[in-house]
Amino acid sequence: MAKLTSLFAQQDMTVGTPWKKIAAFAAPLLVGNIAQQLYNTADSIIVGKYVGDNALAAVGGSGPLINLMIVLMVGIATGAGIMVAQYYGARRAEDLAQSVGTALTLTLCASILLMIVGTILVGPMLRLMDTPAETFEMCRSYLRVMFLGVAGMAYYNILAGILRGLGDSLSALKYLVIATVLNVFLDLLFVAKFDLAVMGVAIATVMAQCFSAILAFRKLLRMRDIMHLQARHFKLKKAYALQLVRLGMPSGLAQAVMSASALIVQSLTNSFGAAIVACNTIVMRIDGFVMMPNFTFGNSMTTYTGQNIGARRMDRVEQGIRSGLKMAIGTAAVLVAAILLFGRQIMHLFTNTQSIIDTSMRMMTIVAAGYVAFAVTQTLSGVMRGAGDTTAPMWVSFITTLGIRLPLAYLFAYLTRSPEYPTGRPESLYLSLLCSWCMGALMTIIVFRRGKWRKKSKMADEEKE
Numbered sequence: 001m002a003k004l005t006s007l008f009a010q011q012d013m014t015v016g017t018p019w020k021k022i023a024a025f026a027a028p029l030l031v032g033n034i035a036q037q038l039y040n041t042a043d044s045i046i047v048g049k050y051v052g053d054n055a056l057a058a059v060g061g062s063g064p065l066i067n068l069m070i071v072l073m074v075g076i077a078t079g080a081g082i083m084v085a086q087y088y089g090a091r092r093a094e095d096l097a098q099s100v101g102t103a104l105t106l107t108l109c110a111s112i113l114l115m116i117v118g119t120i121l122v123g124p125m126l127r128l129m130d131t132p133a134e135t136f137e138m139c140r141s142y143l144r145v146m147f148l149g150v151a152g153m154a155y156y157n158i159l160a161g162i163l164r165g166l167g168d169s170l171s172a173l174k175y176l177v178i179a180t181v182l183n184v185f186l187d188l189l190f191v192a193k194f195d196l197a198v199m200g201v202a203i204a205t206v207m208a209q210c211f212s213a214i215l216a217f218r219k220l221l222r223m224r225d226i227m228h229l230q231a232r233h234f235k236l237k238k239a240y241a242l243q244l245v246r247l248g249m250p251s252g253l254a255q256a257v258m259s260a261s262a263l264i265v266q267s268l269t270n271s272f273g274a275a276i277v278a279c280n281t282i283v284m285r286i287d288g289f290v291m292m293p294n295f296t297f298g299n300s301m302t303t304y305t306g307q308n309i310g311a312r313r314m315d316r317v318e319q320g321i322r323s324g325l326k327m328a329i330g331t332a333a334v335l336v337a338a339i340l341l342f343g344r345q346i347m348h349l350f351t352n353t354q355s356i357i358d359t360s361m362r363m364m365t366i367v368a369a370g371y372v373a374f375a376v377t378q379t380l381s382g383v384m385r386g387a388g389d390t391t392a393p394m395w396v397s398f399i400t401t402l403g404i405r406l407p408l409a410y411l412f413a414y415l416t417r418s419p420e421y422p423t424g425r426p427e428s429l430y431l432s433l434l435c436s437w438c439m440g441a442l443m444t445i446i447v448f449r450r451g452k453w454r455k456k457s458k459m460a461d462e463e464k465e
Contacts, residue, residue, distance in 0.1 A: 012088055013167060013304045014311040019323035024326070026300040031165065032173035033182045033292040041285045042180070043201045046187045048350045051197050053278045056350065057200050060281025061270070064262035067145055067255070072110040076103055076254025077161040079244035082388060084165030089310025093227045095240075099304050100162055100220070100242040101233030107158050111151035118147030123159045129263055130270045132277065142198040149206030159216035164303055166226060170221045174273050179212035232375070240332055250394035251385070261401045265409055270422045279360045282350045286343065288336045288362060289372050297328040298378035298385075305386025314454070317383070324379045332375040336368045359426070366420035366430040370437035377441045380448040389453035396443045405436035 024038035064068050080103035080433050087096040102459045122143045131139055146153075155178070160172035162259035183204050190200025221229055301324045307315045347357045381393040413424025 013312055014316070015446075016090055018304070018320040019327070022297075022300050022304055022320055022324055022372065023327065025164075025167065025303060026296050028170045028173040029300060030293060032160075032176045033296050034289065035173070037288040037292055038180050039176045041288070043205065044185075044188055044281060044285050045093060045349055047198055047201055048278075050191050052354060053351060054134050054274055054357065055198050056276050056281055057132070057277040058135040058142060059201060060284060061131060061266060062136060062139050062143050062146070062275050064167075065122070065129070066141060067258075068260055070114065070154065071256040072114065073107065073157060073218065074255040074405045074445035075248035076110060076244065077105050077158045077248070077326070078249025078251035078385065078390060079103070079160060079246070081161040081165045081299075081302065082247045082306055082385060082390070083240075083244060083344075084162050084308025085386060086310035087167050088226070089307035097229050097239060098226040098240050099234045099244065100227065100229060101237060102310075104155075104161065104243055105234050105236055106241065106244065107154050108151075109137075110192070110333065111154045116152045116153075118150065121145055122344055122388055125263070128267075130267045132270055134274055134276045135277070138198045138280060140405045142202045145202035145206060150211065152206055152210030154218060156209050159213060159220060161214065162220065164225070165306065167265040167303065167307070168219075172216065175212040175215040175219075178215065179208040180251035182211060183208035194206065215245070219375060222306060235242045247388060247390055249385055249452050250390040254397035255393040258401050261406045264406060267430065268423075269426075269429060272426045275356060276359070276426045278353075279352065279356050279363060279426070282347055282356070282360045283363045283367075285350070286339070286346060287367070290339060291374070292326060293331040294371065294375045294378040297324055297331075297375070300324065301379055301382030302386040305383045307386055310451055317387075319385055321380075324383075328375040328379045329337075329372060332372045335372055336371055338365055339368050363427065365428045366427060367434050367437075370434045373438045375443035377437070377444045378410045380444050384453040386454045392447045392453060393444070396440055396447060399443065400436040401438040404439050405432050408432035408435055 015021075044056055047059055080099060083099040083103075084096060087099060122140055126136060126139050126143075156175070160176070163172045163389055168332070186204030186207055187201055190196045190204050195199060196203065270278055295431065301320065304320050304324070305317050308314070308320070344357060344361050347360050351357065381396070384390070384392050408430055412428035412431055414427060416425040417423065418425075
């Protein structure tokens, strides 16, 4: 019991055995990421079973547009997480509180902007994406509700990122599990009982996210042994706001590029028809689970690196890098094996249509090996972000997305056109994804080994001054 309590306790990652600290921090974070994916997958399973394959396609087809519209949140969350980890590692409580307050105020401004712009642009963007007629209205109703409630999603994710930066991955996990259970209950209530279809799923998601955001904020206010948040900390101060933007903007831009390219790829996906869109939804939901360890180790290495650089312990950073890579690659390999063995059974959860299951499994097999390469990318990128170098991972993301994934998807589709597949074979989507992941890993290794990230930390900047 004592070991279990220690595993889920708040982690000061500047002391202790590096791999144990990373594992202890990653464990609840991984469970939380799985819960997050269950949160999203529940929507797809419930609408797929109770409404039909077109509703499943509508929920999945809406994802790229939501991701594009929340790039501001990604930037704020990334910048806040890095600042929090470094100031916590340096034991600078006042700077820590001001960073948190600045992030939360910027989140409010961004939420209001997104709520207005998102609801206005839903229809035009769906038309631009060539959304199939049979799913258009369902996509629009789903997205309008999601954007009206965007503040709940924004605040939960940013507050959870702040808690993780403080080494507290357990609280974020607890609130996410509560929200996941609530989301599933409300999904069933609104869809199965009240027959609200995809709009019911969106309402359930918004309500659950708002509830989890309230819990996370309440927890943050109670952490007075680490920092004492007061009203004055929520007033924007130029120095903190600019630092947050400097650290977060590259990640936000990278997310914007990936989301914009996903919209373009979604247009290609839509051209294959509603059945392929449904297949893509299933694959992406399973992909979300397999990606969770990669993102978990990436986030863990960001916090680990940030805290240790704040404490000026570069020796511990070096030890942690080796441990993080071993754990990330090993976990990815196990999950790839699980996909190949049990993927078809998992797909039965989403639909009973055998042709969709067969196609989805074929697509999943194509990208399976890419998850190991992506584990390397995420782990090393996490280290660079934790050190304050968010620019290098941004450029890798730009090149792999715009220079590799997007052109190859359309090139492969063009080269595989036939009377049976007038717009090309749908496998083009996944072959291009595999190529981009493998090339991304290679470029990340090269950039990481050049070592410029070592000089990018907030602490290094202050030493120069």
